[in-house]
Structure formats: C-alpha cells, structure tokens
Amino acid sequence: MTTTDTPCSRPETGPAITPRRVPRVLSIAGTDPTGGAGQQADLKTITALGGYGMSAITAVVAQNTRGVHSIHVPPLEVLTAQLDAVSDDVTVDAVKIGMLGSVPVIHTVKKWLTANRPPVVVLDPVMIATAGGRLLDDDAESAMRDMLHLADLVTPNLPELAVLLDVEEATSWMQALSQGQQLADTYQVRVLVKGGHLAGDHTPDALVTPGATTPAFQASAPKIHTRNTHGTGCTLSTAVAVLAARTGDWVASVAVARSWLREAIQQADLLDVGGGNGPVHHGHHLADLVDRMVQTQALTQGVGSDAATDAGHDGSFTQSLWDQTVDVRDRIQKGAFVTSLAEGSMPHAVFLDYLAQDLLYLQDYSVALAQLAVRAPEEQWRAFLAEGAAGCARETAQLHTTLVDTRAEVSASRVTSEYTEFLLATTQSRDWAVGVAAVLPCYWLYAWIGEQLAQQAPGVSAAEHPYAAWISAYSDPVFTDAAQRARVLVDHVARGVSPQVQEQMRTAFHRACELEEQFFRDPCDRGGPSREPSGT
Numbered sequence: 001m002t003t004t005d006t007p008c009s010r011p012e013t014g015p016a017i018t019p020r021r022v023p024r025v026l027s028i029a030g031t032d033p034t035g036g037a038g039q040q041a042d043l044k045t046i047t048a049l050g051g052y053g054m055s056a057i058t059a060v061v062a063q064n065t066r067g068v069h070s071i072h073v074p075p076l077e078v079l080t081a082q083l084d085a086v087s088d089d090v091t092v093d094a095v096k097i098g099m100l101g102s103v104p105v106i107h108t109v110k111k112w113l114t115a116n117r118p119p120v121v122v123l124d125p126v127m128i129a130t131a132g133g134r135l136l137d138d139d140a141e142s143a144m145r146d147m148l149h150l151a152d153l154v155t156p157n158l159p160e161l162a163v164l165l166d167v168e169e170a171t172s173w174m175q176a177l178s179q180g181q182q183l184a185d186t187y188q189v190r191v192l193v194k195g196g197h198l199a200g201d202h203t204p205d206a207l208v209t210p211g212a213t214t215p216a217f218q219a220s221a222p223k224i225h226t227r228n229t230h231g232t233g234c235t236l237s238t239a240v241a242v243l244a245a246r247t248g249d250w251v252a253s254v255a256v257a258r259s260w261l262r263e264a265i266q267q268a269d270l271l272d273v274g275g276g277n278g279p280v281h282h283g284h285h286l287a288d289l290v291d292r293m294v295q296t297q298a299l300t301q302g303v304g305s306d307a308a309t310d311a312g313h314d315g316s317f318t319q320s321l322w323d324q325t326v327d328v329r330d331r332i333q334k335g336a337f338v339t340s341l342a343e344g345s346m347p348h349a350v351f352l353d354y355l356a357q358d359l360l361y362l363q364d365y366s367v368a369l370a371q372l373a374v375r376a377p378e379e380q381w382r383a384f385l386a387e388g389a390a391g392c393a394r395e396t397a398q399l400h401t402t403l404v405d406t407r408a409e410v411s412a413s414r415v416t417s418e419y420t421e422f423l424l425a426t427t428q429s430r431d432w433a434v435g436v437a438a439v440l441p442c443y444w445l446y447a448w449i450g451e452q453l454a455q456q457a458p459g460v461s462a463a464e465h466p467y468a469a470w471i472s473a474y475s476d477p478v479f480t481d482a483a484q485r486a487r488v489l490v491d492h493v494a495r496g497v498s499p500q501v502q503e504q505m506r507t508a509f510h511r512a513c514e515l516e517e518q519f520f521r522d523p524c525d526r527g528g529p530s531r532e533p534s535g536t
C-alpha cells in the first residue's frame with residue numbers, strides 16, 4: 001500500500017465487540033445510480049473488505065458525478081419493513097447509517113436502532129453531496145444531533161461537524177480537532193475528524209474519544225491530486241464499520257480503512273466514470289487477484305489431463321514430494337515457532353529476530369526466483385517467477401519499515417545463510433527443473449503454516465493477541481493461490497524431464513523443506529537476535 005501516513009496511536013478501548021471473519025453489515029442509506037456514493041459505495045466497500053453486505057434504502061436519489069437531480073423518499077412503512085425484514089432473520093454485526101434526509105426518516109431509524117442495536121454502529125451524518133445538493137432537510141439537524149449518542153462512531157466532514165455543534169466551520173486542523181473533541185464530549189461518542197475539506201496539501205484524519213486529551217489515532221498524508229473523490233465519506237465510514245466488526249479494534253480499523261481508501265482514491269482515475277467528481281476504485285485490490293486467478297487457470301489448462309492441483313491426493317508429482325516430507329511438516333507443526341506464535345507466547349525479541357532473518361532470507365529468495373525467471377523456457381513461467389521475485393522485494397521493503405525501530409545491524413544466522421546459499425546455487429547452476437523444485441517449499445510450506453496458524457488461533461483480534469495481524473497475513477488466500485501456481489509449474493516441469501532429473505528435483509525439494517523447518521526453529525532455539533555488534 002502506498003502511503004506516507006504518519007500515524008501516532010494509543011490503545012483505545014470500548015464496549016467489547018466479538019470479531020467475526022465475515023461480519024454481516026447493514027447499510028441504511030440513500031442510493032446513487034452511478035455507483036459512487038450511498039448504498040452502492042457501501043455495498044462495494046463491505047464486499048471489498050471481506051464482509052457480507054445488506055441494505056435498507058432510505059431514499060432513492062437520482063444523482064450522478066455532476067450533482068443531485070431529484071430525491072424520492074419511500075413511505076416510512078417501506079423503510080420499517082426493510083429494516084424489520086433484515087433484523088427478523090439475520091444477526092447484524094455492524095450497521096452503517098448514511099443519508100437519512102428528513103426528520104421522520106431519522107425517527108424511524110432511531111426507533112429501529114433502539115430496539116435492535118448491533119455491536120457496531122457507525123453514523124455518517126450526511127448533509128450535502130460533494131457535487132452539490134442538500135441531502136438533509138434544514139429542520140432535521142436537531143433530530144440528527146439527538147441520535148448521535150446511539151452511535152459508536154460518528155464521521156462528520158468539517159461542514160457537518162460545524163452544523164452539529166452550531167459553530168463556524170473549522171479552517172485549521174487544530175480547530176477541527178478541538179471541534180471533534182467537543183462533539184465527542186457533548187454526545188459521549190467517538191468522532192472521526194476528517195480533514196478532507198481543509199485547504200492545503202495534506203489530508204489529516206483523527207479518531208477522538210470522549211474525555212480524552214489527545215486523539216486515539218491521528219494520521220496525515222499528502223492530498224492526492226484527483227477530482228474523483230465522490231463517495232469518500234460514505235466509503236470511509238463503511239470501511240471502519242466492517243473492520244471494527246471484523247477486528248473489535250477501533251484504532252486499527254480507522255488506520256486500515258484510511259490506508260485502503262487512500263489506495264482507492266489513488267486508483268480512482270482508472271475508472272473513468274462520469275464527467276464530474278467521479279467515484280473511487282473500491283475494487284482496487286481485487287483486480288490483481290482476478291489477474292492471478294485468470295493466470296492460474298491458463299497455467300492449469302496448459303498442463304492438460306494432469307491438471308489436478310488440490311492439496312489432496314491427486315497422484316501428481318508434487319503430491320508425492322509432499323507425502324515424502326510428512327515428517328518435516330510434523331516437526332514444524334509441533335515446533336515452538338507455530339505453537340508459540342499461535343498462542344501469542346512467543347517472546348517479542350524472538351519474533352523480531354525471526355522477522356529480521358526473514359528479511360535477509362527474502363532478499364536472496366527474490367534473487368533465486370529472478371534467476372529462475374531469467375532462465376525460464378516459457379513466457380508464462382517467466383511471468384510467474386518474475387512476479388514472485390517482485391513480490392518478495394516488496395515484502396522486504398515492508399519488513400524494513402516494520403523493523404526500522406530495531407536499529408542494530410542484523411547478520412544472517414547460520415541456518416539462514418545455509419538455506420539462501422543452497423537456493424542461490426541451485427537456481428543459478430543446477431538444471432532449471434531442480435531449481436523450481438528447490439523454491440517450491442517456501443511457497444507451499446508458508447501457505448500451509450498459514451492454515452495451521454488459522455486453525456490453532458481462529459479469529460484472533462489485535463486486542464487479544466500480540467501477533468494477530470501477522471497470523472491473518474499468513475493465512476491470506478494470496479499465498480495459497482501462489483503456492484497452487486508454483487505446484488502447477490513443478491508438476492508441468494516434472495513431466496518433461498528424465499527420471500534422473502526427477503530424482504534430483506525430489507532431493508532438492510526435500511532439502512529445502514528441511515531448511516525451512518530449521519529456519520522456523522532457529523530463532524526459537526537461539527532465543528533472541530543474532531546481531532553484529534554496532535560499529536562493526
């Protein structure tokens with residue numbers, strides 16, 4: 001994720017939320033037939049962030065990127081019937097409330113909310129559309145104030161914040177923060193203060209909580225030069241609702257929602273929707289996933305009748321490699337790395353040491369993949385391996401950022417050196433087929449460990465587990481997908497080589513599996529970092 005955010009956060013506690021991997025999120029809002037704001041933006045956001053989206057429509061708005069043409073408010077009974085249809089049948093984990101429009105609609109939603117309050121309620125007090133057009137009646141402002149206390153989080157933009165407090169709109173970030181704090185204190189509700197409307201070249205945001213003296217979270221990043229910011233407010237508030245229901249952690253939810261939205265704004269110009277203030281790209285991270293799925297399908301078709309690639313017993317060459325390394329996996333599964341990471345009992349120093357070694361390892365693994373890419377006999381394999389090499393380089397850069405605070409120079413441990421020397425030598429000078437077999441365990445065991453961690457520590461949240469973020473990153477389907485494709489490659493290659501080379505592939509795979517096991521065990525065995533004394 002490209003961001004120059006400078007977050008400063010402290011733990012922020014509130015009523016307990018039971019995290020759910022796929023939260024059921026209801027949006028109560030108006031519509032936008034051009035898909036950039038309101039219900040349509042909310043449903044895209046919920047799906048993009050892994051939730052299950054539902055919608056109850058408050059108003060049918062004929063609008064586009066240039067402005068609002070007309071608003072039709074369905075009879076109140078229709079809104080009540082929609083809300084009841086959802087709550088009579090579905091457990092709602094989070095609700096996001098957007099455009100309400102009028103006093104009777106506010107009262108209707110308030111009544112339903114009082115009787116059916118889900119664990120997460122985010123209220124975006126929508127008043128005016130970016131492109132112009134009032135979305136809240138003038139006489140509804142005080143009714144809106146009267147429902148703020150029912151929310152866990154309120155997300156006004158600066159003009160809305162001013163209306164809610166009945167003061168002049170803030171023109172500086174300090175003033176905005178002070179108004180946000182005043183709203184939080186008056187209504188005893190968290191407030192997401194958004195600086196998108198401030199003049200200047202930065203867009204600061206902050207999460208303020210009742211009675212606090214400093215924000216629970218604050219970040220700022222350069223303004224992205226685009227006019228396509230239609231629906232950013234709807235999108236941000238919904239993203240926080242989904243993530244809060246998913247993690248139970250408001251600070252983390254705001255931070256992640258913000259970074260994700262930033263990327264959606266960054267890629268907004270790709271969409272080319274409308275001639276005014278266009279929408280943001282809610283599906284920005286899915287495009288890559290679909291590319292990979294299409295590529296996997298192409299690779300799988302390329303291997304004809306032996307295309308079975310499931311981890312089950314499919315009779316493939318890679319399956320036989322896997323079966324022959326069951327002892328290694330058993331050691332990994334029972335070893336201190338997986339068990340202490342899953343329990344959260346791994347000492348932080350050991351974890352940091354593991355990350356530092358991983359960084360050193362990935363630098364060389366990236367080179368190993370690049371060497372194979374250069375030597376690849378076919379275009380599709382070159383693309384796959386080069387993409388893997390680039391992914392490792394990106395991962396290395398991210399690890400550098402994570403480890404920036406550990407400062408001291410870290411040297412490769414004996415195991416890390418042994419593993420990387422083996423990979424570099426094998427991928428550079430052995431038969432290409434042997435090289436691809438040597439790099440497979442890193443893909444495959446990584447994805448497999450992700451599954452083990454997800455099973456041993458299901459649904460962990462940042463609030464209750466020190467390594468929650470790491471565990472969920474490990475079980476990312478992206479890794480399973482990459483491992484699958486690496487298997488397809490090795491199976492394909494194995495069919496075209498002699499039994500002798502197949503045997504060498506088998507030996508290389510086995511050796512790399514053993515080194516993987518040692519690599520995970522090593523930081524736990526050593527119990528701490530392997531560093532060069534500073535100044536050497």
Ligand SMILES: Nc1ncnc2c1ncn2[C@@H]1O[C@H](COP(=O)(O)OP(=O)(O)OP(=O)(O)O)[C@@H](O)[C@H]1O
Nearest residue numbers: 130157194195196197203223224229231232233234
């Ligand atoms: N040009 C931009 N570059 C980067 N971030 C932006 C930009 N415009 C808006 N944002 C971000 O989008 C979010 C919504 O901000 P904003 O203050 O505009 O709220 P809003 O007015 O409710 O949104 P909307 O435009 O949908 O009504 C904030 O996190 C803000 O930082």
Ligand SMILES: Cc1ncc(COP(=O)(O)O)c(N)n1
Nearest residue numbers: 030031037038129130230231
């Ligand atoms: C139904 C609906 N809800 C909210 C907004 C605000 O979004 P924006 O200010 O980006 O136009 C909107 N335009 N339409």
